[in-house]
Amino acid sequence: MPPPMHFLTTDASDIAWGARLDNLSLSGLWSEAEKDLHCNQKEMIAILRVLEDHCQLLKHKTILIQSDNKSVVAYLRHEGGTKSAPLLDLTCKVFQIIEQYQMHMKVFHIPELLKKSWRPSTRKVYGIAWRRWLVWCETHQISPSTPTASDLARFLSDLHLINKLSYNSILLHKSVVSTLCNPDSSGQLSSNVLVKHVLKSIFAEISSSR
Numbered sequence: 001m002p003p004p005m006h007f008l009t010t011d012a013s014d015i016a017w018g019a020r021l022d023n024l025s026l027s028g029l030w031s032e033a034e035k036d037l038h039c040n041q042k043e044m045i046a047i048l049r050v051l052e053d054h055c056q057l058l059k060h061k062t063i064l065i066q067s068d069n070k071s072v073v074a075y076l077r078h079e080g081g082t083k084s085a086p087l088l089d090l091t092c093k094v095f096q097i098i099e100q101y102q103m104h105m106k107v108f109h110i111p112e113l114l115k116k117s118w119r120p121s122t123r124k125v126y127g128i129a130w131r132r133w134l135v136w137c138e139t140h141q142i143s144p145s146t147p148t149a150s151d152l153a154r155f156l157s158d159l160h161l162i163n164k165l166s167y168n169s170i171l172l173h174k175s176v177v178s179t180l181c182n183p184d185s186s187g188q189l190s191s192n193v194l195v196k197h198v199l200k201s202i203f204a205e206i207s208s209s210r
Helices: 039-053 070-077 085-100 112-116 120-140 149-161 167-180 183-191 193-208
Strands: 006-012 016-021 024-029 062-067 104-109
Touching: 006 039, 006 120, 016 039, 024 039, 039 062, 039 070, 039 085, 062 070, 070 085, 070 104, 120 149, 120 167, 149 167, 149 183, 149 193, 167 183, 167 193, 183 193
Parallel strands: 006 062, 062 104
Antiparallel strands: 006 016, 016 024
């Protein structure tokens, strides 16, 4: 499967749904009938509406769908489930769009922390770093949620050598990955000797080139 070219994040509240497709912000209100639906169904409907409304843009492309709803993520990953018939029906509609427009879909569970606990400006900056991490993991066939310290060190090195990012930007990426990956390994990743050594080397090289 080709690396993702488009990134979709959705959210659903009691009165409306919202989504972000790449840099495009989308939203809509629920109908009276939809207001009473389960939150899982609302989240899936939000995804479905974005795919329907932007099917030509996404045609033949790989889209990474990010959701903090574990049920929706599970249904999309397994192309359905047995616990909810209404959610299964919506999932089938999503895959009909996927197949009709020959999209490629990857699904990732995004921590709720990224979506709800930070200010919008912070989410935007962190979201860019997180998407860059996901693409890097896809390219190197690494689990984005359970990286090793060696994986993080390689990523930071590539940000310096290939992406030519500033030292502060590289530190931001390290913080995002350490915070949003497996919480049990967060402190270990951030304080790992190899990660610290790579950062020290990057800082020294950037300083010497000024």
